[in-house]
Amino acid sequence: MPMPKLNDPELLKEACLVAGKWVPAGENAIEVTNPSTGEVIGRVPKLGARETDEAIEAARIAQKPWAARTAEDRANVLMKWHDLMMAAQDDLGAMMTAEQGKPLAEAKGEVAYGASFIKWFAEECRRTNGEVIPGHQPDKRIVVLKQPVGVVAAITPWNFPNAMITRKAGPALGAGCAMVLKPASQTPFSAIALGVLAERAGLPLELFSILTGSASAIGGAMTASPTVRALTFTGSTEVGAKLYEQCAPTIKKLGLELGGNAPFLVFDDADVDAAVDGAVIAKFRNNGQTCVCANRIYVQSGVYNEFAEKLAAKVGSMKTGDGFDEGINFGPLIDEAGLEKVREHVEDAKSKGAKVILGGEAHEKGGTFWQPTVLTGVDTSMKVATEETFGPVAPLFRFETEEEAVDAANATEFGLASYFYARDLSRVWRVSEALDYGMVGINTGLISTAVAPFGGVKHSGLGREGSSHGMEEFMELKYLCMNV
Numbered sequence: 001m002p003m004p005k006l007n008d009p010e011l012l013k014e015a016c017l018v019a020g021k022w023v024p025a026g027e028n029a030i031e032v033t034n035p036s037t038g039e040v041i042g043r044v045p046k047l048g049a050r051e052t053d054e055a056i057e058a059a060r061i062a063q064k065p066w067a068a069r070t071a072e073d074r075a076n077v078l079m080k081w082h083d084l085m086m087a088a089q090d091d092l093g094a095m096m097t098a099e100q101g102k103p104l105a106e107a108k109g110e111v112a113y114g115a116s117f118i119k120w121f122a123e124e125c126r127r128t129n130g131e132v133i134p135g136h137q138p139d140k141r142i143v144v145l146k147q148p149v150g151v152v153a154a155i156t157p158w159n160f161p162n163a164m165i166t167r168k169a170g171p172a173l174g175a176g177c178a179m180v181l182k183p184a185s186q187t188p189f190s191a192i193a194l195g196v197l198a199e200r201a202g203l204p205l206e207l208f209s210i211l212t213g214s215a216s217a218i219g220g221a222m223t224a225s226p227t228v229r230a231l232t233f234t235g236s237t238e239v240g241a242k243l244y245e246q247c248a249p250t251i252k253k254l255g256l257e258l259g260g261n262a263p264f265l266v267f268d269d270a271d272v273d274a275a276v277d278g279a280v281i282a283k284f285r286n287n288g289q290t291c292v293c294a295n296r297i298y299v300q301s302g303v304y305n306e307f308a309e310k311l312a313a314k315v316g317s318m319k320t321g322d323g324f325d326e327g328i329n330f331g332p333l334i335d336e337a338g339l340e341k342v343r344e345h346v347e348d349a350k351s352k353g354a355k356v357i358l359g360g361e362a363h364e365k366g367g368t369f370w371q372p373t374v375l376t377g378v379d380t381s382m383k384v385a386t387e388e389t390f391g392p393v394a395p396l397f398r399f400e401t402e403e404e405a406v407d408a409a410n411a412t413e414f415g416l417a418s419y420f421y422a423r424d425l426s427r428v429w430r431v432s433e434a435l436d437y438g439m440v441g442i443n444t445g446l447i448s449t450a451v452a453p454f455g456g457v458k459h460s461g462l463g464r465e466g467s468s469h470g471m472e473e474f475m476e477l478k479y480l481c482m483n484v
């Protein structure tokens, strides 16, 4: 189905915001397609290093007066931005479904989730209090200030085209920084619409540039610039590692939200029905294309068969299709490469003895649609055990003991989200403490919220987003030592 007519057509803008000016898509533009239909929904500019440098310079100049405004003043602009986002929720959701493919209800849910970061940081930025520390000598007084880092560069992915931007822009702008953003080439319209609304909210335009185009040229200019004092990135570990390296010569502050390989453990003492519900959301949210999606599901022997049957029945009753159609639960995968990765993982598991109890094939709708899949009899020799599938495939591993399950869960270089279902209180504490992950969902499959620190350990990244900690990523401490 094509995108419905927008209430506010100006939100779908085929232009980028560079150094305070809207730059339209010219001859040399990027076509944005709907992954469900292949239809071209619009074009955005193909910009590079020169425009990025211009945006950084404008951001440098705009940042100082922005930081000098009162926190309440900045908060008011952010709150207006939040309100405009929520007022445009239907349009922003429709644009997201058109360019990303997720079902409309889920897309609108992401808009609300994205807006919640702006609201949260509008509130938080008024409380970036410093400290007064008792002096180390009788004539010394020690004061600690928190100040914005300055110009921030942000690079964001296609899977959450709104929320991954607001989770970075809210705290950065709230702290008094300027931001230069490069959204994913596959989902730029959601980002550009945020720029349109930011302008209407009264955000000084030079403060927030949005550039589409060559990732390596824009990323190269961002990382090389000595003016950019922090880089915040969400995406693959491979690109994150490259950016980390590129930032080394200019010693930038770094926030990296990278790949995951989340384990989901179901113990014998779990409420199995609740665990099935949790697995559906943890595994199949955004059709499995979320870095916190359960990638490996470990189920204890005593409840393995029951869990497998109930999960397959539940997922089997859900619908795959175009995100604009009524009652759709799962959309297409983002592109052909995403589909091929899913196919490769399923074929590999099948060839090594896994049993398909649901799906297991490309969906009859064609394109990049894949049938939601549940596999049993999965073992560690299979690709699904070590690689992030990023698709609707639930591989079920069987385990006997708690120790075995925790060891298996931790046997990965990743450490973003993890989940487990159990009722024994001692086990709940033991397992929570033993999992080498930045986040643990206990008897829940959904952990994302603006109020909690989101982030990973090991190859899953650096830093935290959301919560009061998310603000710290964009601030520096300055210590004043006063001789009185």
Ligand SMILES: NC(=O)C1=CN([C@@H]2O[C@H](COP(=O)(O)OP(=O)(O)OC[C@H]3O[C@@H](n4cnc5c(N)ncnc54)[C@H](OP(=O)(O)O)[C@@H]3O)[C@@H](O)[C@H]2O)C=CC1
Residues within 6 Å of the ligand: 155, 156, 157, 158, 159, 182, 183, 184, 185, 186, 213, 214, 215, 216, 218, 219, 220, 234, 235, 236, 237, 239, 240, 242, 257, 258, 259, 260, 290, 291, 388, 389, 390
């Ligand atoms: N942690 C997470 O949330 C995500 C994880 N992934 C994982 O990564 C896999 C690949 O997805 P993919 O979209 O390719 O992720 P990428 O890491 O390639 O893309 C994320 C962002 O980084 C940009 N980018 C890519 N290369 C560079 C570069 N050299 N310098 C600067 N920026 C760059 C992309 O731009 P452009 O779009 O223009 O290429 C996009 O804006 C997925 O299958 C999944 O496993 C993917 C997305 C999100």
Ligand SMILES: O=C(O)CCCC(=O)O
Residues within 6 Å of the ligand: 159, 160, 163, 164, 234, 257, 289, 290, 291, 292, 448, 454
């Ligand atoms: O990095 C991602 O894949 C997006 C995380 C979505 C969330 O906040 O739950």
